Amino acid sequence: MTAPIDTLKELEARVRDLEVTAQRTGQNLDAAITPLRAEVDRLRAAQNPAQPPAPKGDPTRWERVQLARAPGRPTALDYVEHLCTEFTELHGDRRYGDDPALIGGPARWQGVPVMLLLQQKGRDTKSKIKRRFGSANPEGYRKAVRLMDLADKFGLPVVALVDTQGAYPGLEAEERGQGWAIAESIRRMLNLRVPVVNVVIGEGGSGGALAIGVGNRVLIQENAWYSVISPEGAASIIWKDASKAPLAAEALRLTAPDLLELGIVEEVIPEPEGGAHLNPQQAAQAVGEAVTRHLRDLMAQSPTDLKTGRAARFRRLGAYTETT
Amino acid sequence: MTAPIDTLKELEARVRDLEVTAQRTGQNLDAAITPLRAEVDRLRAAQNPAQPPAPKGDPTRWERVQLARAPGRPTALDYVEHLCTEFTELHGDRRYGDDPALIGGPARWQGVPVMLLLQQKGRDTKSKIKRRFGSANPEGYRKAVRLMDLADKFGLPVVALVDTQGAYPGLEAEERGQGWAIAESIRRMLNLRVPVVNVVIGEGGSGGALAIGVGNRVLIQENAWYSVISPEGAASIIWKDASKAPLAAEALRLTAPDLLELGIVEEVIPEPEGGAHLNPQQAAQAVGEAVTRHLRDLMAQSPTDLKTGRAARFRRLGAYTETT
């Protein structure tokens, strides 16, 4: 299907507009620009159906970031469609609204009953805009807390698929306590007495990703990234120039192999040659297998051990020296 | 202090306006009219400082309803000022807003550390409007839940002073889940593992009152009322005529002695001759003594007994027969 030319033109204009502003003011606008730019790329690719050539050999960090954003990369719901039956989406935070950027509900994951938490970017332009490219509002995190309460009550393991550039930086999000909602989600997940397995399936941006990222086993796909700040954001701060993002990506060490080395993830899930977007089916099989293996392992542990083990995992993380 | 004439005239016009609408459409508008009418009465009384004569002998039910709304009747904060030290008001539901109609925080009640929950009607016209005459929004009930969480965590007994015509019937209140918020507040209070003492100090209107009314001991002042619906509301439904409220008050059996007889309250707290508004100091002493006595009694019980005792109290209430 060819994307509507008008949408593409409109998005391109918007991106240029933002880039000019960023350039002129030295501000970091990548939270606004990057998703739009990715969408422009996707629409262009859709109009010229040939996929970009897969990088040869070990991709650079920046190439991996681009793979994590590649048009056609499977979204959270694509994995659910490949791997789950009986997904019953439960809506709403019971306080204010229902966030389409962070969704969830019970499902069978390769036959195992679980509670899903999904950062969903959207699969076409319309749904991407509706879902704010996977950037959640406080309502999303509060819904996540509610679903974790249900998981705890009914003994359902939690599977959380992380894919966001970060929490949504909106005025209303701040009014309704974005920071408060993320903090509460982190706390709730840390306190769960059921197994929690997280997979970074694309972008793992900052606190908005961590909010549903504090499980017993944190996995990451080969070409996903996870960092305290996006490479564009870091480049804007360091060099006042978002186009230096490739340099920032190197400095931030945000790729899957980096994170494995830093002890932040337990396992890197291999992707098909050239990236998950080239063979979503195969990518899903690898994710499915890895998650199920960790779930089965964790389901043998007691509720108390699950909680204390998870706490100990995160209590350890960090790098410092100590004088005596 | 004489009330500003303009405010009084404005309120009177508003009341007439609403009464005409109610008459014309047969709708029940007492939630909107009654508090305004009471305020008009109060302002008129303030301009003519002589208090209305106290009823002689046992007042009728309708007379008691009027006493419960008498200008100058002490509000929740008046009791706190007479009885508490170190009241630290804690604000906000940490989700959306801070409701001035339902407030609270830790304090020392005649020396005993407690968590206060207060339905506060306001003491002058401006604060009454700001506090919506004690009719809370969902944020108020959600703040109450948060404060009850703190009370439970820190072993603070809860003292809840009930004084509302009901939850606020606003569009936004419905949008943000008024029913949901009340239900959650009821559930949270029922689950507390600390002593809970409630006092209906004026009006106990419907679910909005019950939301903070489900304690171990429910007390009521001599001239307060507590009912599933206000007398005006019932009269509007039954006779399509709010002015038949005195008849409805009789039928509803909503006075303190009625409620004691029905087993809904544990104790009626005596008021000064002619009503609490004639001697707020004396009224406060009686409330303070009764609450402290019940608190000391309950503080000897275990957390488990407090919870199961409270549950059993409400599991019992109701009137039915049973065929075998």
Added chain:
Amino acid sequence: MALDRFFRRRRPQQQGGADMPDLWTQCPKCKEGLYNRDLETNAFVCHKCGHHLRLDAAQRVTVLLDEGSFTQLSGAVQPTDALAFQDTESYPERLKRAQKKTGRPDAILTGTGAILGVPVTLAVMDFAFSGGSMGSVVGEEIARAAEHAARHGTPLVIVTASGGARMQESALSLMQMAKTTVALETLAEQGLPYVSLLTDPTTGGVTASFATIADVIVAEPGALIGFAGPRVIQQTIRQSLPDGFQRAEFLLSHGMVDAVVDRREQREYLASLLGLLTRREVSA
């Protein structure tokens, strides 16, 4: 979701008002005349406009449960006039009329049964009885149903339809909001799921108690659901209410319900959901 498992033969139900022949019912929304037989096989949903017609308690049981699976629990508890409530008519007279009309002691029917084979305890409010108002009997039967579910280890499903609390029992009605909550907490402590199904209309004290503390809240399309009634609100704010205000879809978009589910899909939805939420014991 496949609907074919839904369309099995239903027990015939009487339909049609005084002005309509017994074979026909007029859709209250689109005014289409509908064959009762067709209505029944379509779960009392209008073929033409999708309007979900109101059901009485017996019809709801038929629509929701596997055929022949229902065993009634409620019935022994009878209302009484503790307040000697008198207005234009005495409370006992009102009760007698409602009992005659519906054939049940009060606005509630409870029992056990199965949904596509999943055993459940079910409580259904009957709007035909005094507007589904909640008094002591409704509260007691809901509480007993929750306790039955807790004792027998089944999930609980409550179908609400209520104009609010029953005025004629005054504060005793109000207390049922607390009583039902107490019993539902007993169920929750057992780790058993409770799903509420909110149907048209669900307002007042029911909305502010057991209806909205369910683990999962499902609403029927188009159902009016709220605490305060729309007319009261309109007069408070003195402006007209937005389109669809307090309807199921409005509540979904405001985060208050988990799903709006077509009546013809509710059996599959509930069976799958309850299956997923049934607690799996993790080793202690």
Added chain:
Amino acid sequence: MALDRFFRRRRPQQQGGADMPDLWTQCPKCKEGLYNRDLETNAFVCHKCGHHLRLDAAQRVTVLLDEGSFTQLSGAVQPTDALAFQDTESYPERLKRAQKKTGRPDAILTGTGAILGVPVTLAVMDFAFSGGSMGSVVGEEIARAAEHAARHGTPLVIVTASGGARMQESALSLMQMAKTTVALETLAEQGLPYVSLLTDPTTGGVTASFATIADVIVAEPGALIGFAGPRVIQQTIRQSLPDGFQRAEFLLSHGMVDAVVDRREQREYLASLLGLLTRREVSA
């Protein structure tokens, strides 16, 4: 609240920028020149406009704790360059500069002390060190302070001042949001109170973790508090932000903080609050 107990003699503190004589400080808001001695006795609040000047960690300890009561806990934990982070300058060079400027290993100072006699464990972020950014050392010291409080049965007070997570430690910084939460849960399980005091500015990862899960959240007047920075938001929504957006008073009206407390009243406020929240054992 009476202020007289507050005004006791303070240890003298150096104030004043390069352009100002050491005896004077200019109020950043109203530009009034203020005697440093007067500023100190007024808790570094401008006499003229009430502006709360930013404090470094040592000044905060002086303003908050009873004189002479502070015993330092932090100091042994030192930052390291696990990522070999290099941009326009290496991370070790940046650290060295900040350490020289502030005299401490990282952006955090912890210890024990008393507030009007109430014993507390205290952690204070130092905005002067790299904008109060949270890396592994800040996370570890906050965690240790929480665990110290849990072990010794004292309340915990954390004073925040942070631009967010420390970029130079990338994902390791991010993980401190979880680490601090873990330690605070240890404290919570002991039933001990934790109060956060949010000062200007508190943004980013600190706001989205330990700062906002306190039992009681107090903010200083005028403090900027939020998750996303105002400029990022302004560009997202492409319209100007309302007056006072993300300021302490704005957050109070949106239900996010328990109180906005003048710095000159914080000691009395905290002492009373912590006294009230200290768990009284109820018989089991």
